[in-house]
Amino acid sequence: EAGVAQSPRYKIIEKRQSVAFWCNPISGHATLYWYQQILGQGPKLLIQFQNNGVVDDSQLPKDRFSAERLKGVDSTLKIQPAKLEDSAVYLCASSFSDGTYEQYFGPGTRLTVT
Amino acid sequence: DAKTTQPTSMDCAEGRAANLPCNHSTISGNEYVYWYRQIHSQGPQYIIHGLKNNETNEMASLIITEDRKSSTLILPHATLRDTAVYYCIVRVAGSQGNLIFGKGTKLSVKP
Numbered sequence: 107e108a109g110v111a112q113s114p115r116y117k118i119i120e121k122r123q124s125v126a127f128w129c130n131p132i133s134g135h136a137t138l139y140w141y142q143q144i145l146g147q148g149p150k151l152l153i154q155f156q157n158n159g160v161v162d163d164s165q166l167p168k169d170r171f172s173a174e175r176l177k178g179v180d181s182t183l184k185i186q187p188a189k190l191e192d193s194a195v196y197l198c199a200s201s202f203s204d205g206t207y208e209q210y211f212g213p214g215t216r217l218t219v220t
Numbered sequence: 221d222a223k224t225t226q227p228t229s230m231d232c233a234e235g236r237a238a239n240l241p242c243n244h245s246t247i248s249g250n251e252y253v254y255w256y257r258q259i260h261s262q263g264p265q266y267i268i269h270g271l272k273n274n275e276t277n278e279m280a281s282l283i284i285t286e287d288r289k290s291s292t293l294i295l296p297h298a299t300l301r302d303t304a305v306y307y308c309i310v311r312v313a314g315s316q317g318n319l320i321f322g323k324g325t326k327l328s329v330k331p
Contacts, residue, residue, distance in 0.1 A: 209319065213262060
């Protein structure tokens with residue numbers, strides 16, 4: 107089966123610019139996650155969707171980050187305006203449902219903010 | 221904060237068993253132990269999970285101590301492709317699925 111798709115794979119922007127990332131989860135997976143991974147650290151959950159509703163966005167910096175999952179399938183994560191500390195890999199993951207089901211991760215988007 | 225403690229790094233000879241320890245002394249009765257790994261420049265990959273019994277699948281074995289305060293992930297015949305960061309995570313069963321990653325163990329498999 108096809109895995110989690112993400113684009114772009116790499117992005118370089120200047121601070122104060124905006125950027126958007128796209129994720130297409132595995133077909134049939136109701137739950138979608140966005141993680142941020144700073145170099146040398148483990149991934150940190152930013153937001154979790156169940157179908158097209160937000161389950162947890164407690165660690166999403168809402169003053170600059172936004173995410174949506176229209177129609178309960180694809181999702182986009184946006185940063186506006188970007189800061190230097192936003193440089194990281196942004197990972198999308200999906201799972202069949204919530205709870206104990208394993209999560210499948212995409213390859214990530216590496217963002218560099220200069 | 222992560223609720224597990226893992227060594228920062230480990231080495232293993234190719235073809236030998238890799239035994240990766242994890243301490244989770246504050247684990248609750250309804251928390252599972254999960255293992256994921258992350259190969260360089262890739263997203264994390266699920267390996268295995270368990271509650272109290274030992275588990276085995278095509279990738280690895282998970283040994284959980286009787287008091288559940290620690291566990292060991294065993295890769296029976298490590299290959300160079302097993303070089304990765306391995307994350308041990310505890311997670312409440314039936315939760316909304318949040319994984320809290322620590323820094324993991326960097327396993328280097330050497331020829």
